Amino acid sequence: MNKSDKTAIKEVIEHILQFRTKEIWDNENAKTSTYDWEEKDRLNKITTEKYDKPLIKLNNLLKREEQYKEVLDIEAEMRKIQAKKYITTDEMVEIYNISISSQRDYRGRLNDPLPFNQKKFRGKITYTVEDIEKWLKNQGK
Structure with missing residues (x-):
């Protein structure tokens, strides 16, 4: 993989992280009724699932020392959940x-x-x- 490929992957990862963070923030701060916190949690779960898998795949294309810590943390959390029976x-x-x-x-x-x-x-x-x-x-x- 050449340098321009790595740069492009890093840019895409950064954009996805920004979209993910913004959408989670929007879900948390949406004007809904007071009892609608379950709906907010559901939206956040959908948001994280929508962004997490592509982030992990892109991050794994990079060398270990170039990978994003935030994405590695997301991947570790997903593994923790999947490891439980x-x-x-x-x-x-x-x-x-x-x-x-x-x-x-x-x-x-x-x-x-x-x-x-x-x-x-x-x-x-x-x-x-x-x-x-x-x-x-x-x-x-």
């Missing part, structure tokens, strides 16, 4: 921005409930990451 209700809030009360509602649905695991009666609830990813795709989230 099971997550708790609190981790579900942190990773997928689905509140505990919404989780409860989704688990109680008659049609297409949120898949979960519970070892004992009134025991700790966990989710299988693979099942959650499939369920979210079906929900359009």
Whole structure:
């Protein structure tokens, strides 16, 4: 890869990072009703997914010492999530921005409930990451 290719890749990465940051900021500061924080979180998740994968691919084209730390941090966070097999209700809030009360509602649905695991009666609830990813795709989230 020649110097002009590297320069072009770096410019594209910087532009994508700027768009990502601006869109997240816009989502956070959108004028919505007070209870619409879940919608803001959903928009931010979509925004990060839209920008993160291309950023990581472009960053991986560069040599290790030339890569952007911010993109490496994004990639590390994605790997951390993908490495988990099971997550708790609190981790579900942190990773997928689905509140505990919404989780409860989704688990109680008659049609297409949120898949979960519970070892004992009134025991700790966990989710299988693979099942959650499939369920979210079906929900359009």
